[in-house]
Amino acid sequence: MNEQIRDIAKRLAGLRDLLGIDANEIAAVCNVSVGEYLGYESGENDIPVSFLQNISKNYKVELTALLFGDEPNMKTFYLTRAGQGTAMERTHVYRYQALASGFAGRKADPFIVTVEPSVETMHLNSHNGQEFNFVIEGSLLLRVGGHELNLNVGDSLYFDATQPHGMKALNGQPVKFLAIIF
Numbered sequence: 001m002n003e004q005i006r007d008i009a010k011r012l013a014g015l016r017d018l019l020g021i022d023a024n025e026i027a028a029v030c031n032v033s034v035g036e037y038l039g040y041e042s043g044e045n046d047i048p049v050s051f052l053q054n055i056s057k058n059y060k061v062e063l064t065a066l067l068f069g070d071e072p073n074m075k076t077f078y079l080t081r082a083g084q085g086t087a088m089e090r091t092h093v094y095r096y097q098a099l100a101s102g103f104a105g106r107k108a109d110p111f112i113v114t115v116e117p118s119v120e121t122m123h124l125n126s127h128n129g130q131e132f133n134f135v136i137e138g139s140l141l142l143r144v145g146g147h148e149l150n151l152n153v154g155d156s157l158y159f160d161a162t163q164p165h166g167m168k169a170l171n172g173q174p175v176k177f178l179a180i181i182f
Helices: 004-018 021-029 034-042 049-059 063-068
Strands: 086-089 094-098 109-117 130-137 140-144 145-153 156-160 167-168 175-181
Touching: 004 034, 004 049, 004 063, 021 034, 021 049, 049 063, 049 175, 063 094, 063 130, 109 145, 109 167, 130 140, 140 156, 145 156
Parallel strands: none
Antiparallel strands: 086 094, 094 109, 109 175, 130 156, 130 175, 140 145, 140 167
């Protein structure tokens, strides 16, 4: 199991303990089964960023605190130099680089996401809010709300993130895109 996933799982368990709520309640609020939630909290299952976004919004905790264990403290601006964003490898296929992790009270969460080519089935997820994706390198198959779209360099898509959606790299090459979650 990935150490970063294990650390996030511990933060989830700690948050639930701090709030004094049971697994049934948090699972219902985040629209997952209790078994799925307990798999996240135990670190047995990969924890989608979309799920953490739901926790963040529903329980008023910074996404950065869940992902990295650090509370953001910048209130005027937060500078991220090229290649220096807080990085996280979610699985061997997805890598995220947070671009505003130190800014407190964000209204959006921007990431550079790299998706490696894979023969695995595309995993779909959904979360509250909206999402914007802009392709920087490569080609991306994006499935959203039952539609499949091919996006190439310079293409973008803004969509309702409550719709099931997922991404897959095309042409056997990694794809890199800017994802902003609102």
